[in-house]
Amino acid sequence: MHIPDGILPASVCIAGYAIAAPFAWYSLRQINRLKDPTEELPKASLLTAAFFIASSINIPVPPSSVHLVLNGLLGSILGYFAFPAILVGLFFQAIMFGHGGLTTLGIDAVMMGVPALVAHHIFQLRHAFRQKLGEKLATNVFAFLAGAMGLGLSAVIFFFLVITNIPSGFDAQTEQAAVYGLTLAHLPLMLIEGTFTLLLVAFLQRVKPELIERRG
Amino acid sequence: MKRTFAIPLVLMSVVGWQVRAIAHGVGITYEATEAIALQANYDSGEPMAEAQVTVYSPEDPSTPWLTGAADESGRFVFAPDTSIPGNWEVQVRQAGHGEILNIPVGGEEGVLAASVDGSSEPGSSATDSESDSQIVSSTGDNLSLPQKGLMAVSVIWGFVGTALFFLARKK
Numbered sequence: 001m002h003i004p005d006g007i008l009p010a011s012v013c014i015a016g017y018a019i020a021a022p023f024a025w026y027s028l029r030q031i032n033r034l035k036d037p038t039e040e041l042p043k044a045s046l047l048t049a050a051f052f053i054a055s056s057i058n059i060p061v062p063p064s065s066v067h068l069v070l071n072g073l074l075g076s077i078l079g080y081f082a083f084p085a086i087l088v089g090l091f092f093q094a095i096m097f098g099h100g101g102l103t104t105l106g107i108d109a110v111m112m113g114v115p116a117l118v119a120h121h122i123f124q125l126r127h128a129f130r131q132k133l134g135e136k137l138a139t140n141v142f143a144f145l146a147g148a149m150g151l152g153l154s155a156v157i158f159f160f161l162v163i164t165n166i167p168s169g170f171d172a173q174t175e176q177a178a179v180y181g182l183t184l185a186h187l188p189l190m191l192i193e194g195t196f197t198l199l200l201v202a203f204l205q206r207v208k209p210e211l212i213e214r215r216g
Numbered sequence: 217m218k219r220t221f222a223i224p225l226v227l228m229s230v231v232g233w234q235v236r237a238i239a240h241g242v243g244i245t246y247e248a249t250e251a252i253a254l255q256a257n258y259d260s261g262e263p264m265a266e267a268q269v270t271v272y273s274p275e276d277p278s279t280p281w282l283t284g285a286a287d288e289s290g291r292f293v294f295a296p297d298t299s300i301p302g303n304w305e306v307q308v309r310q311a312g313h314g315e316i317l318n319i320p321v322g323g324e325e326g327v328l329a330a331s332v333d334g335s336s337e338p339g340s341s342a343t344d345s346e347s348d349s350q351i352v353s354s355t356g357d358n359l360s361l362p363q364k365g366l367m368a369v370s371v372i373w374g375f376v377g378t379a380l381f382f383l384a385r386k387k
Contacts (some may be wrong), residue, residue, distance in 0.1 A: 004314065006314065007314055041217050041378070042380070042382045042383045045382070046375065048375050050369060053372060065262065096371060098259070099259070118300070149349070158312065167309075169267045174266075181311065
């Protein structure tokens, strides 16, 4: 899912940074408005570690294989902390493992960070459905949706970025087919990440509900 | 890695315009030439099967000198024109994953074997080298698994440490 250096033209990479910057700024501003911004940091730091290592966990989806992203999970649990967390995680992945790249850091941050923020808002929707569905069911349903949609949106962004930027030297049709294949392979991953988010949220709800409830 | 020879088949069609004999003779000559063998793997170690490959000569870095596809096991062999010395650029790409590799050709380079890692999933594949072949890896990820593991653990410990630091301050 990470786009490495050299795949996208320079203009797209620069645009990626240009789009990522205001999101980072807005997220940091939202964080700064909290009563005690450092209060959430332990949680954010631990989930950054989870995000960092998640991409090393490969799940075979024939014919290819995909890896966990967990951006929907980060969005649901961290809220606005998710964007800087993902940015830091991506930076370490790029430097340590050459996974993604520094020129595409902006693009990758947009691709995974923005859906994380969307996931955050999806997860917040559970409050609106609390009456109708009941507390527990609403939380579970929207945790699943947030986890699945976070990843799904990323896959869609990835798809459009790659499909619209096939260099002339390559056979566009073959590459398109390969991209379709890889994007479809993310459908089962959506289920996996959605379920994973649901399980984690249900677990936290039981043992330490203030971890997910505090922020509105 | 074994020494790889590509054998260009020079098909010389001798259509009989001289009334010597009625035959469609074919003369085949061959020469042993230096070839470049690429092994393209995702960094999970999985081969980039049938990934597209484009080769750019040092003379013209904008139009492909050769296009082709790797085989099932992610292997691609081509014989660069040794009369054009310089950095040959090879791009391997599949489904938005790929890498650009510069291969110096000409001079006493000998046979080059290059390993391209398509930065998709971690876990690395190492290629063994013989004394006469030179391994060039595109990115710096010719790290062994324990090295990578240690790097991952260090980074994670950094995050955990940060978490503990702020937890301790809270109290």
